[in-house]
Amino acid sequence: MNEVLLRSLTPSVLAVLVRRGADFSAAEDAVQDALVEALRVWPADPPRDAKGWLVTVAWRRFLDARRAEAARRRREDLVEEEPVPGPAPAVDDTLRLYFLCAHPSLTPSSAVALTLRAVGGLTTRQIAQAYLVPEATMAQRISRAKRTVSRVRLDRPGDVATVLRVLYLVFNEGYSGDLDLAAEAIRLTRQLAAVFDHPEVAGLLALMLLHHARRTARTAPDGSLIPLAEQDRARWDTALIAEGVAVLQTALARDRLGEYQAQAAIAALHADAPTAEETDWVQIVEWYDELTRLTDSPIVRLNRAVAVGEADGPRAGLAALAALDDTLPRHTAVAAYLHERDGDLATAARLYAEAARKASDLAERDHLTRQAARLNTYGKGNADTSLG
């Protein structure tokens, strides 16, 4: 049994312990101990019933911990409180766990860490390495999160948007260290889609699959970004695209549009174009209009301006951009791109350099710096030619 399969058992094992009356926090610790033990023991001695093994070991760990805790309390002359079994769960246990770990009372970073551990079955060390913080810091972040949610009584699903936001955050973290967080986010979203039939869950899954399909084409061997228009489309993963499109079509057919479905639709239109020139920008602008209606996000309006620039020409894109707040992240980068398309290379070069100074991530900064350098090195000659 590989590690991913082992981890996929985490939510159901945890649910068994909670059903038997263990409180969430102690049960989660016990399951984590059992997972670590499984990774140690199984390679040499694989169990016949993996889940049964995990439940047995985790339950034993839980009882040991409770006995130790009871002894400590007696020493402190405190009355031992027997854990009270919670009410019978009204929603599926796994689903319940997703909602608990993404509870709105948690900060985004706590919700992400707790989801990866309690639902994803990752160890604290793996999560700490992925987020580049010390293990002790991540352990504290997780135990605080558990304390916060241990006060939560969850007998019905909350707003699925909170769960989707957490999964989306994990996905966007990408690939860091030994852990492929994007793949982990896809696994968790797939698992959620299996227990919760909701068009936006499907929409997010489709969005992730369609973006993941382009991953290898998105970066050059030296780590630099390759813009969508310049990507080698032969390197896109057609199986992931086909799956993403199928998931999206089923979701859209239910006629309950949401922001993830709309974003996935845009990603699908890009995936569908055999070459960058054949991209259906008119339809993409229409989807951005839907997305604007659904979210009213300034970032969406910014991306819409780029699409308008492709559909109706750079002047139209610049006009759409003029209506937006110029302090938005990436506003300057979009302006630079549209000015370049419009042939104003001097302005474009200046704006690319300015956008690079404002960039909040390294690969993007380097990309924008390279764009400015390209125009400063070759652009003047080209501009002269086009004028002549």
Place this chain on the structure above:
Amino acid sequence: MAKYLLLKHYRGAPAPANDVPMDQWTPEEISAHVQYMNDFAARLEKTGEFVGSQALAPEGAWVRYDGEGRPPVTDGPFAETKDVIAGWMVIDVDSYERAVELAGELSAAPGAGGKPIHEWLELRPFLGASPTVTECAHH
């Protein structure tokens, strides 16, 4: 979930309100200051926001490449260098507002007379890794 560097300067930052050099504090005031810094780091570890911190010696050397097959050149310290870093702390927080809040608390470390130094700390965001989902044409 963003990392920030808090930089403490020996020299180069604007003058703080409680601007008495440390060697003119009482030993108790120095102990109180050190304790405050340690407590601050310990508290951030508990909230899951601590990444690392280190104090630096005030004097170092400048080093540069001096050509193929030659040892690097070391020089300095240069008197004209205005900016001297005293130490750093890296935090991992949910928002810029939280980073500012924490920098404000660190700046309240007690100095002469047991009163907050109001020291200016430099707050610098880390450049992150690029997000996976970007539908802009320039990506």
